[in-house]
Amino acid sequence: MNRVNTSYAETRDLGSSTSQLHDAPVVRFVNQLLLDAVKKGASDIHLEPYEHQFRIRFRVDGLLRETESPASKFSGRIASRIKIMAHMDISEKRLPQDGQIKLQLSDSHTIELRISTLPTRWGEKVVIRMFDASRVRLDIHELGFSKNQKNLYLQGLHRSQGLVLVTGPTGSGKTVTLYTGLNLLNTLERNISTAEEPIEINLEGINQVAVNPKIGLSFAGALRAFLRQDPDVLMVGEIRDAETAEIAIQAAQTGHLVLSTLHTNSAAETVSRLRQMGIPNFNLATSINLIIAQRLSRRLCPHCKQEGELPASVLKEQGFRSVGINAIRIFKPLGCAWCQNGYQGRLGIYEVVPMTQRLTDCILTNGNASELAREIQRAGFPNLREAALNKVKEGVISLEEANRLTSF
Numbered sequence: 001m002n003r004v005n006t007s008y009a010e011t012r013d014l015g016s017s018t019s020q021l022h023d024a025p026v027v028r029f030v031n032q033l034l035l036d037a038v039k040k041g042a043s044d045i046h047l048e049p050y051e052h053q054f055r056i057r058f059r060v061d062g063l064l065r066e067t068e069s070p071a072s073k074f075s076g077r078i079a080s081r082i083k084i085m086a087h088m089d090i091s092e093k094r095l096p097q098d099g100q101i102k103l104q105l106s107d108s109h110t111i112e113l114r115i116s117t118l119p120t121r122w123g124e125k126v127v128i129r130m131f132d133a134s135r136v137r138l139d140i141h142e143l144g145f146s147k148n149q150k151n152l153y154l155q156g157l158h159r160s161q162g163l164v165l166v167t168g169p170t171g172s173g174k175t176v177t178l179y180t181g182l183n184l185l186n187t188l189e190r191n192i193s194t195a196e197e198p199i200e201i202n203l204e205g206i207n208q209v210a211v212n213p214k215i216g217l218s219f220a221g222a223l224r225a226f227l228r229q230d231p232d233v234l235m236v237g238e239i240r241d242a243e244t245a246e247i248a249i250q251a252a253q254t255g256h257l258v259l260s261t262l263h264t265n266s267a268a269e270t271v272s273r274l275r276q277m278g279i280p281n282f283n284l285a286t287s288i289n290l291i292i293a294q295r296l297s298r299r300l301c302p303h304c305k306q307e308g309e310l311p312a313s314v315l316k317e318q319g320f321r322s323v324g325i326n327a328i329r330i331f332k333p334l335g336c337a338w339c340q341n342g343y344q345g346r347l348g349i350y351e352v353v354p355m356t357q358r359l360t361d362c363i364l365t366n367g368n369a370s371e372l373a374r375e376i377q378r379a380g381f382p383n384l385r386e387a388a389l390n391k392v393k394e395g396v397i398s399l400e401e402a403n404r405l406t407s408f
Contacts, residue, residue, distance in 0.1 A: 049075035049123035138183040144348035156290030163252040194235040195222035236260040242277040252287040267291040267353040268372035285363040293351040295405040301339035305331040
């Protein structure tokens with residue numbers, strides 16, 4: 001199904017008393033909805049029309065929560081208002097559309113909104129992705145890496161060439177991890193170029209290119225252009241196809257540091273995914289420097305987290321090691337005025353795997369994902385489950401959250 005692209009739009013200050021912004025209940029409702037989402041720290045707003053209900057949900061700290069919704073008869077008018085704000089075609093209700101809004105909250109505070117509409121049986125579903133650049137802190141010490149993982153990432157970033165891959169599902173924080181690395185590399189001595197869809201964080205001193213397949217500018221096309229621009233560091237927002245993968249690996253093998261993302265669940269599966277794209281084992285083994293698999297976990301509220309009790313037998317079943325198991329303290333969410341149901345903010349859970357000689361040999365002998373995972377475990381690099389349990393032992397996430405994000 002075709003998607004309809006729209007132009008970039010700007011809104012006025014939502015705090016304005018201009019009559020144009022407040023002359024109708026629907027306009028006032030949409031303005032207040034956006035302000036409420038900002039105050040609650042929502043990353044997404046879902047507006048879903050059904051036969052007898054119009055449901056609105058905010059995604060806060062990774063989970064959807066229902067909020068107060070108007071009568072279902074207003075769903076069409078609210079969708080149209082949002083489409084007008086994003087300069088989308090309000091007469092087209094049969095096809096999905098994409099749009100953007102710049103939400104100007106004050107002279108110094110702007111939030112980017114990405115709008116997606118989808119025709120459903122009972123009307124258009126609207127999802128608003130909210131990105132507040134002012135809340136993003138590109139500090140490697142705050143991402144959630146352990147000390148050893150942080151050092152491995154820094155070592156991978158300061159290699160003169162090779163491929164650094166960050167993997168995980170949508171919404172797992174891959175972009176912030178990559179931008180944090182780029183921010184560290186952003187010096188006068190380096191020429192850095194990025195290909196992104198869309199550009200999420202503005203970094204002064206880095207050449208950021210917005211990929212636009214509609215006009216023929218793909219990730220692969222941008223990469224080819226970068227290679228004619230005397231680059232030192234390249235970042236590809238996502239490796240989606242064989243052509244992009246081939247050019248990225250070629251660049252990594254010819255004196256450039258290349259950073260990118262993939263949608264895979266673990267470090268071992270990343271190698272299998274690139275093989276499926278047709279990349280030969282030799283090229284994989286000689287180009288990959290580092291693979292980071294990650295998830296985003298809700299952080300326990302430090303003001304109200306409560307210690308719980310679990311017998312050693314249960315902890316062992318969950319995957320905790322026997323050594324020192326009786327000294328482990330487990331905390332659970334409670335809830336207070338400072339947090340959302342016992343959680344406050346998020347942090348990353350990481351599997352960080354550098355390319356060792358034994359892993360190189362395993363790739364060259366066509367080892368599958370299971371064999372690579374066993375080799376990673378032998379090398380002593382914690383997988384995502386082990387990393388999550390370490391955060392549980394540190395008292396920063398709950399065991400329930402570890403179980404939600406990782407399997408055991």
